[in-house]
Amino acid sequence: MFRIERLQALHAVDRHGSVAAAAETLHLTPSAVSQQLSKLERDAGVRLLVPHGRTVKLTPAGKVLAESAEAALDELTRARTRIDALSGSITGPVRVGTIPTGVYVFVTEALTTLVTGHPAVEPAVVEAEPEKSLPMLVNGQLDIAVVESWDNMPLTRLPHTTWRALRDDTARVMLSAGDPRAAADTINAQDVARDSWVSWTAGSRAHAWLCHTLRERGVEPDVRHYVTGYATQFSLVTRLGATALMPAMSLAVASGYDVRALRLDDPSPRRTLYAVTADSQPRPAVSACLDALADAAQLDHATP
Template sequence: MFRTERLQALHAVDRHGTLAAAAEALHLTPSAVSQQLSKLERDVGTRLLLPHGRSVKLTPAGRVLADSADTVLGELALARTRLDALSGDITGPMRVGSIPTGVYTFVTRALTSLAGAHPDVEPAVIEAEPERSLPMLVNGQLDVAVVESWDNMPLTRPPHTHWRALRDDTARVMLPATDPRADQDTIDAPELARDRWVSWTAGSRANAWLCHTLRERGIEPDIRHYVTGYATVFSLVAGLGAVALLPAMALAVASGHDVRPVRVDDPAPRRTLYAVTAEPHPRPALEACLDALADAAQLGDGGTDG
């Protein structure tokens, strides 16, 4: 019989393509993964992997065993879920990947509540955009991904994932307080045609969304600043007179920066935040986490919906 940890090593290499990536997913060293694979090859009596550039590829025997490992490990996970459900135990690690505004406004609050109610749950948070968190979820590196999907640029849903809507949010134009338009309730898109913009890093989904949203409104954005954090955005808006288009929830980190949020009257772009999972039968701890996220998301924050 094959030992589970050796099948897990082969399964991880099959999913991730390299020993290093498999080791990261399994929270092991590459050397430990290599040792497990060597032992599995001795168990089978044939080679399972071959070098392929900087990665590895499975031999025909490796492919047969990897496919079987996927089935076996899936059945073991289902058995674990059913056993947990019978016992009602809410325990174990809970790895949550979340967009930044989620962390700032409700994810931390949700996990604090979860850990308070269930001390044997061990929360861990990774701040990540959907283009990173969804692959991590599918590859088994996360239990939950908190993501955003804009109405005008919806996310692609990976197969076999489950999406639970948490809340809606709308975009606001962020203006320096000294801007004559800052006291308006709304701003028409043509009024923004000559502004200089702050954007997320070029090539990111957030950058693509900004460009797409402005071009929908007939504006070719003059992007002067590229950043990776909301605090930097607010600093540039307040200090250099740039403008930004951000989720209203981002105002939770605007403290100390003299900026004003104004609605875009076009109508305003809207996004939905989701908790995404990949377990077909969520164990009790995951169900408790999803409930905590849903409850915390509705409690309000520094942003404004609607």
């Protein structure tokens, strides 16, 4: 008999192409995934993986078992949904992947409301950008992904996913309060063309969006700082005079930083936040969480 966690490891390697990528998706170390795969090979009595350059590939037997693993994992998910639907109980785990501003502004509030009304729900949060959370959702590691889609760089909607709009937001140019330009309400991209920029980490979708937004306005950004976390960006804006392009909702963590938020004209980019699921008929606990997210997102939060 094959254990579920070992089948999950093989399925993740098949989906993502390497042990390292599978480990990241499963929130395990590569060593732990390799151990699960070794045990699965012993259970199967055949080789399931072989070296392939710097990574691995599945043998024919590995492919057969990976396909069966996918079917088994899908069936277990459907069984959980049917069991919950029979009882109508709002219970069990709800795994939410969310962009950082979602956590700051409304996701934590939504989950607090959810567990207050339904104490048997077990929420879990993973802070992740869409390029990570959407694959996790499709692969069954998440129940809900809270993502952002900018009007000038929209997300691709994966097949068999359901998208529920939560709220809109706009981009802001963040300047130090001492910058002479900070007294204005709006700013033109050409007015910040020679600035030093702070961005999310290189290779991330957030970094790509910043570069795309400025380039479509004729500006090639001089990105000097690559960081994770909006608070770190605000610190660099305040202390080093860097310039940032961030969602207005990020101002939820601006307390203590002397920054000014200006609209980028031409016009200012807008984004929509969505709650995405991979099941058109989610189990009751997930449905209740979707409602709580929608309610919390629409509350009057102070984001200019």
